[in-house]
Each structure stands twice: as C-alpha cells, then as structure tokens.
Amino acid sequence: MIPTWCMAFPDGHETGSYLALDMGGTNLRVCEVTLTSEKGEFEIIQSKYRMPEELKTGSADELWGYVADCLQQFIEYHHEDEKLDHLPLGFTFSYPVTQDAIDHGVLQRWTKGFDIAGVEGEDVVPQFNRALEERHLPIKLVALVNDTTGTMIASAYTDTDMKVGCIFGTGCNAAYMEDCGSIPKLAHLNLDKDLPMAINCEWGAFDNEHAVLPRTPYDVIIDKESPRPGQQSFEKMIAGLYLGEIFRLVLLDLHKGNECTMFADQDVSKLDKPYSLDASFLAAIEEDRFENLTDTADLFAAKLGISPTKPELELIRRLAELIATRAARLTAVGVSAICRHKKWDNVHVGADGSVFTKYPHFKIRQAQALKEILGWEGKFGKGRGDPIEVLPAEDGSGVGAALIAALTVKRARAGQLAGIRDCDSLVEIGRKMK
Amino acid sequence: MVLGARKPPSRKGSFADMPTDLKTQIDKLEELFLVPTEKLKEISDHFVSELKRGLSKEGGTIVRSSSVPHCKTTRY
Numbered sequence: 038m039i040p041t042w043c044m045a046f047p048d049g050h051e052t053g054s055y056l057a058l059d060m061g062g063t064n065l066r067v068c069e070v071t072l073t074s075e076k077g078e079f080e081i082i083q084s085k086y087r088m089p090e091e092l093k094t095g096s097a098d099e100l101w102g103y104v105a106d107c108l109q110q111f112i113e114y115h116h117e118d119e120k121l122d123h124l125p126l127g128f129t130f131s132y133p134v135t136q137d138a139i140d141h142g143v144l145q146r147w148t149k150g151f152d153i154a155g156v157e158g159e160d161v162v163p164q165f166n167r168a169l170e171e172r173h174l175p176i177k178l179v180a181l182v183n184d185t186t187g188t189m190i191a192s193a194y195t196d197t198d199m200k201v202g203c204i205f206g207t208g209c210n211a212a213y214m215e216d217c218g219s220i221p222k223l224a225h226l227n228l229d230k231d232l233p234m235a236i237n238c239e240w241g242a243f244d245n246e247h248a249v250l251p252r253t254p255y256d257v258i259i260d261k262e263s264p265r266p267g268q269q270s271f272e273k274m275i276a277g278l279y280l281g282e283i284f285r286l287v288l289l290d291l292h293k294g295n296e297c298t299m300f301a302d303q304d305v306s307k308l309d310k311p312y313s314l315d316a317s318f319l320a321a322i323e324e325d326r327f328e329n330l331t332d333t334a335d336l337f338a339a340k341l342g343i344s345p346t347k348p349e350l351e352l353i354r355r356l357a358e359l360i361a362t363r364a365a366r367l368t369a370v371g372v373s374a375i376c377r378h379k380k381w382d383n384v385h386v387g388a389d390g391s392v393f394t395k396y397p398h399f400k401i402r403q404a405q406a407l408k409e410i411l412g413w414e415g416k417f418g419k420g421r422g423d424p425i426e427v428l429p430a431e432d433g434s435g436v437g438a439a440l441i442a443a444l445t446v447k448r449a450r451a452g453q454l455a456g457i458r459d460c461d462s463l464v465e466i467g468r469k470m471k
Numbered sequence: 472m473v474l475g476a477r478k479p480p481s482r483k484g485s486f487a488d489m490p491t492d493l494k495t496q497i498d499k500l501e502e503l504f505l506v507p508t509e510k511l512k513e514i515s516d517h518f519v520s521e522l523k524r525g526l527s528k529e530g531g532t533i534v535r536s537s538s539v540p541h542c543k544t545t546r547y
Contacts, residue, residue, distance in 0.1 A: 038522065038525030038526050215526070219526060220526050221526060221527045221528050222526060222527060222528050224528070236526070238522070238525070240518075243518060243521060244514075244517070244521070248517060249513060249514045249517045250514065251506055251510060251514075253503045253504065255503075287500065291496060296492065296495070296496065297490075297492035297493050297495070297496045298490075298492060298493075299493070299496075347488075348488070348489045348490055348493050349493070351486060351489060351493075351497075352493050352496065352497055352500075355497055355500070355501075356500060359500055359501065359503075359504035359505065360504060362504075362505075363504045363505070363506055366506050366511060367506065367514070369511070370511055370514045370515045370518055371518060373515045373518075374515050374518030374519045374521075374522055375522065377515065377519050378519050378522045378523065406506075406511055409508040409511055409512075410508070410511050410512055410515050
C-alpha cells in the first residue's frame with residue numbers, strides 16, 4: 038500500500054506535449070504524447086530501443102548514459118533543429134521503489150535480471166538527471182510512475198468511471214485512488230483529507246502469513262524453490278510466471294507417484310526442467326477446439342517430446358482449466374476487496390498484461406467470481422455490463438506516464454505542492470506551457 | 472464458453488472412458504484447485520482488512536517495509 042504521489046485523475050481536458058519513458062527488462066520505449074484539445078484524445082509517436090544484456094550487469098553510469106542516449110536520439114530525430122525548453126517526462130520505472138515524492142524513488146532492489154551496483158538503496162532520480170544534464174538534454178523528469186498507476190490514469194483519461202488499474206501479466210498488481218483522509222500513515226503530513234492519492238497496492242504480497250489462501254502442496258513447492266520464499270504469496274498463485282510451473286509440477290507429480298499411470302514409459306526429461314512452460318502453453322491447451330484434443334497432443338509432442346494417451350489429454354485439459362480458473366477467481370478477490378473497501382458498487386477497472394489480454398476465458402471467469410463474491414443478481418457476471426467491469430486498459434506506461442506528468446505540472450501550477458521535490462522547476466514549466 | 476470453474480458443457484461425457492485411476496486424480500485435483508464461493512468471500516473479507524491495515528500507521532503484509540521487500544509486477 039504505497040502512496041505514489043499521483044494526486045489527481047485526468048478530466049480529459051489536459052493538453053500539451055509530454056515525454057514518456059518505459060524501461061522494461063528487454064526494451065526501452067520512448068514516447069512523445071500530445072494531449073489534444075479534443076476531450077480524452079491524444080497523439081503518440083514512439084521509438085523502441087533494445088536494452089543490451091551487458092548493460093544489466095554493468096555500471097550505473099553506463100545504464101543511465103544509455104537511457105539518456107536513447108532519449109537524445111529520440112529528441113534529435115523528432116525535433117531536429119528545434120529549440121526546446123524542458124519537455125516534462127513521466128518515467129515508468131518498473132522496479133520496486135519507495136517514494137517520498139513523485140520525483141523521488143529509492144530502489145529497493147533490482148528485478149528482471151538487472152544487477153547494477155550503486156543503485157539499490159539510492160534515489161534513482163538524481164542519477165537519471167545527472168545523465169540528462171551531461172548531455173544538455175531539454176528534458177525534465179516530473180514523475181516516476183508505477184505501471185499499475187499509469188494503467189489506471191491512462192484508462193481514466195478516456196473513461197471517467199475507471200477507478201482501479203490492474204496488471205494481470207507475468208506478475209500481478211493493482212492501484213486505485215484513495216483519499217488522503219483515509220491514509221493514517223500519511224496523517225503526519227496534514228494533507229487536505231479530500232485530496233486524492235493513487236495507492237500502489239503491491240498486492241502480490243497479500244497473505245504472506247498464509248492465513249486464508251487455499252494453497253496446495255504445489256504452491257508450497259513453488260514458494261520454497263523460488264528466489265524469495267515467503268514473499269509474494271498471492272502473486273505466486275495467480276501470475277502468468279507461475280501458472281505453467283504449477284501445471285508442470287502437478288504433471289510431474291502424477292508421473293512419479295504411484296497412484297496412477299501417467300506418461301508411462303515416456304521420456305519426461307524436458308518436463309523435468311523448472312519454469313520450462315509458461316502461461317501461453319496453458320492458453321494453447323485451453324484453445325484446443327477439438328474434442329479429441331489433437332492440438333494439445335501436438336503441443337506435448339513438439340514442446341516436451343511426450344505423447345499422452347487420450348485419457349491423459351483429458352486430464353491435461355482439465356488441469357489447465359483448473360489452474361487458470363483458480364487464478365482468475367483469486368484476482369477477482371483482489372478487485373472485489375478494493376471496491377468493497379471503497380464502497381464502490383459501480384466502477385470500471387482498467388486491466389493490462391498478457392494473461393488478461395491473451396488468456397482464453399480469463400475475463401469471464403473473473404467476472405463470474407466477482408458475481409459470487411458481491412452477490413450480483415442473475416443477469417450479471419458475464420463480463421459485459423456488470424456493475425464492476427474489468428476492461429482492457431489504455432497504454433499505461435506510455436499515455437499513462439505522460440498524463441501523470443501532465444497532472445503533476447498542473448497541480449504544481451495550482452499551488453498543490455505536496456509530494457513534489459523540485460517545485461520551482463515544475464511551476465516554471467507550467468507557467469511556460471500556457 | 473467456460474463459466475467459472477465449472478466443466479465446459481461441450482466436453483461433458485468425455486471422461487466416460489477414463490481409467491478409474493486417472494478419474495480419481497482429476498477428482499483430487501478439483502478438490503485442490505476449485506475455490507468455492509464461500510472461500511472467495513472469506514479471502515475477500517481478509518483482503519479488505521489487509522488493505523486497511525496497509526494504510527494504517529502499523530502497516531500490514533501489503534505495506535512496504537525493509538524486512539518485506541516487494542517483487543513488482545513484470546510483463547511479458
């Protein structure tokens with residue numbers, strides 16, 4: 038439950054040009070988002086750059102230097118010979134940070150294969166700024182953004198019913214808009230109790246105490262074998278990263294146990310490899326339209342070198358359904374909890390991530406579970422027109438990050454300076470934009 | 472269309488010629504992985520209290536602290 042210092046929803050009338058930067062595990066994306074005078078409309082130009090592998094284990098100077106070089110290339114290409122004056126930037130930095138302000142973020146630790154000395158435990162913003170200054174780039178970092186918050190804000194720009202942003206992908210997390218008066222841990226700051234504050238829930242860590250989640254022996258193994266046992270308990274049951282692994286563990290257990298015959302006399306060495314199956318493998322099984330599951334048989338032969346019998350294929354299909362359905366139903370628990378906490382009966386939830394956008398039946402299973410939890414009447418729970426409806430989100434790390442930059446400039450101009458470190462620069466940018 | 476955790480109707484009856492040992496395993500897996508309505512409600516109740524606790528001065532599981540670092544969402 039991390040306050041993100043994103044303290045407003047867009048009203049659709051934001052205008053101006055903003056940069057958005059998204060530093061992921063494989064790519065670096067730079068966008069220029071122009072919010073037009075048409076309500077809720079925007080134009081976007083973007084470039085994608087590869088994150089070189091060697092950079093991920095190099096030095097901090099090399100990392101920030103590369104990021105700044107990409108920004109410079111983008112600016113030179115799209116604004117050749119133009120005299121620019123401090124383009125505001127929203128930076129989607131998808132690593133765990135704690136924020137005392139929107140332009141501040143102390144990296145807890147690297148994830149996604151990054152291991153760069155001198156960044157963990159430090160505020161990444163001054164390091165990033167130094168690289169910009171060395172290159173005399175006309176860019177001002179305004180907001181460090183979490184992808185869930187970006188997803189919520191981008192969705193709210195075009196749909197004012199959007200109150201929650203979720204990522205159902207390799208990982209799983211959500212953000213929603215709280216009011217400052219309901220955040221006791223910020224009480225000492227004496228913020229206006231009616232001001233909104235986006236909260237990054239970091240709900241992957243829900244029930245790390247194992248009080249209520251119905252964990253199976255397979256979930257216990259996943260946790261024990263993971264790099265960080267005891268953490269991200271909720272995420273380990275629902276996120277795309279783990280769905281294929283749960284599936285693999287069950288099949289291997291059935292093969293090795295003596296309660297049934299499974300893959301008798303077959304070479305299971307490929308199935309023996311941890312994390313060799315991802316969520317798309319389960320999705321493909323569930324997409325098999327043939328009664329005799331021929332696609333699934335082909336998939337097992339090609340990927341695992343196993344030829345399952347017909348009854349084994351039936352078990353495989355049912356297992357994929359069970360694991361993915363449990364995941365979808367548990368995500369509904371999180372969504373329902375936010376809405377119940379806020380006493381929201383009719384809201385939209387913006388969702389992104391590969392599991393949400395690509396996994397078959399995910400949305401309807403989630404809607405059905407929401408119906409069961411919230412006791413909706415019969416006609417609801419189909420995933421369309423429901424009181425609480427989870428909808429595909431707008432581009433959170435691009436448009437969302439740009440919007441959060443815009444909203445931050447806007448509130449600085451209006452004199453709402455809580456949670457902004459470099460107030461003077463923002464007020465100055467805001468003054469020049471109008 | 473698969474609704475909730477129920478068996479897709481179109482595939483009903485496909486377990487007819489299932490060997491009993493595999494059928495028993497399927498039943499066991501359903502027992503393990505199906506989350507009934509009552510359980511969903513119980514987890515949702517606990518989730519609500521954890522959200523409130525995470526906002527409180529004391530904090531809870533979903534509050535960041537130095538002893539509980541958080542994995543952040545990644546996408547593929």
